[in-house]
Amino acid sequence: MNFTSKIALLSLVTLFAGCASRPPRYDYSQFRTEGPRSILVVPVINKSIDVNAPDYFLATIATPLAERGYYVFPINMVKSVLADDGLSDANLVHAGDPHRLGELFGTDAVMYISIERWDAKYVVLATTVTVELNYTLKSAHTGQVLWKNHQIVAYQPQQNNGGGIAGLVANAIAAAITKAAPDYMPLARQANSGAINVKGMGLPAGPYDSLFGKDSADY
Amino acid sequence: MSLRTLILSPLILLVAAGCVTQHQRYDWGSYDPSLYGYYKNPADAGELSASLKAVIDAASANKAVVPPGIYAEYGYLQLQQGKNSAAIDLFKQEESHWPESKVFMDRMIKVASTPVGGTTPRSAAP
Numbered sequence: 372m373n374f375t376s377k378i379a380l381l382s383l384v385t386l387f388a389g390c391a392s393r394p395p396r397y398d399y400s401q402f403r404t405e406g407p408r409s410i411l412v413v414p415v416i417n418k419s420i421d422v423n424a425p426d427y428f429l430a431t432i433a434t435p436l437a438e439r440g441y442y443v444f445p446i447n448m449v450k451s452v453l454a455d456d457g458l459s460d461a462n463l464v465h466a467g468d469p470h471r472l473g474e475l476f477g478t479d480a481v482m483y484i485s486i487e488r489w490d491a492k493y494v495v496l497a498t499t500v501t502v503e504l505n506y507t508l509k510s511a512h513t514g515q516v517l518w519k520n521h522q523i524v525a526y527q528p529q530q531n532n533g534g535g536i537a538g539l540v541a542n543a544i545a546a547a548i549t550k551a552a553p554d555y556m557p558l559a560r561q562a563n564s565g566a567i568n569v570k571g572m573g574l575p576a577g578p579y580d581s582l583f584g585k586d587s588a589d590y
Numbered sequence: 591m592s593l594r595t596l597i598l599s600p601l602i603l604l605v606a607a608g609c610v611t612q613h614q615r616y617d618w619g620s621y622d623p624s625l626y627g628y629y630k631n632p633a634d635a636g637e638l639s640a641s642l643k644a645v646i647d648a649a650s651a652n653k654a655v656v657p658p659g660i661y662a663e664y665g666y667l668q669l670q671q672g673k674n675s676a677a678i679d680l681f682k683q684e685e686s687h688w689p690e691s692k693v694f695m696d697r698m699i700k701v702a703s704t705p706v707g708g709t710t711p712r713s714a715a716p
Contacts, residue, residue: 409690426629430622437658438615442690445659447625447638448666452698477693556626579615 396571399590402517405510407479408578409442411449411472414461416485424489428559435563440577444476473511480517483507491553501525502558506566518574522562616657619645639667658688662695674702
C-alpha cells in the first residue's frame with residue numbers, strides 16, 4: 372500500500388467515524404430517567420426586533436415534534452388559553468415554574484424556545500437572512516432540564532455572477548424583494564430539524580415511534 | 591468526474607444522510623401554512639378552520655391517525671364561534687385518541703359545558 376492510499380483510507384475511516392461517535396453527544400441521563408411522552412410548547416421569547424417572529428415561528432414547531440413521536444399540545448389553543456389565564460408574557464412564563472404548567476395541562480415536559488435572531492442584513496447588493504434559536508425542554512414533574520439545543524441558520528440568496536450590469540441589477544432586485552418580505556419559514560423549519568432530528572444531539576424517539584426507549588445507542 | 595468520485599459521492603451522501611432521521615408519520619395537510627396565514631392575518635380563522643377539518647376528513651377517509659392536537663385546535667375554533675357542543679365532541683375525540691391530553695381536555699370540556707353570559711370562551715384557572 373502506497374502512502375497516498377493510506378492517507379485516503381484514513382480519511383475515509385475518519386469520515387465514517389464522524390457520524391458514529393465523533394460529534395459531541397448530549398447527556399441524556401436526565402431525559403432517560405423521565406422518558407417524557409408529551410410536550411407543551413409555551414410562548415416564545417423574542418430577542419429580535421421582528422414583533423411577528425414568535426407567532427410565525429410557532430406555526431413551524433408542532434409538526435417536527437409530533438413527527439418525532441411525541442404528543443404535542445395544540446399550539447394555537449394553548450397560546451390562547453395561556454393568554455386567557457394571563458400567561459401570554461413569554462418572559463414571565465419562561466421564568467415560572469414548569470410544575471405549575473404540568474398541573475394545568477397534564478404535560479410531561481415543557482418546551483421553552485427563545486428567538487435570538489430573526490433578521491435580514493443588507494450589505495450593498497447581497498442579503499443574508501438569519502434565524503437563531505435556543506431550545507430548552509424541562510420536566511413538568513421535576514423542573515429539571517431534560518434537553519437543550521442551539522441552532523443558527525443563515526441563508527444568502529443565490530448570487531447571479533453571470534451577467535455584468537444585468538447581473539448586478541438582478542441581484543439588487545432579488546435583495547429588494549427579500550427585504551420587503553424575507554421568508555423566514557424555511558429557515559425556521561431547518562433550524563427545528565437540525566435541533567430535533569440529529570443523532571446524538573436531537574430528541575430521542577418519542578412514545579409514538581417504534582424506537583421509543585430503544586435508541587440509547589444513538590441518544 | 592472520475593470513476594472513483596462517482597463511487598465516493600453517493601457513499602458520502604449516504605453517510606451524511608445517516609446523521610439525520612426523518613419520516614412522515616402523519617398527514618398534516620396544510621396545517622402549518624394555514625396557522626402561519628392565521629397569525630399573519632387573524633381574520634383568516636375560517637381558512638385555518640377549513641384546513642383543520644380537511645386534515646381530520648383526510649385521516650378518516652384513509653383510516654389514518656389524526657395528528658396530535660388537530661381535533662383540539664379545531665374544537666377550540668368551534669368554541670370561539672360559540673359552537674360549544676361541537677367543541678366538546680372534538681375535545682372528547684382528542685382525549686380518546688391521545689390520552690396524554692386528558693387533563694387539558696377535561697378542563698376545556700368543563701369550560702365548554704359551563705353556560706356563561708357570552709360566547710367568549712374563558713379558561714378555568716384553578
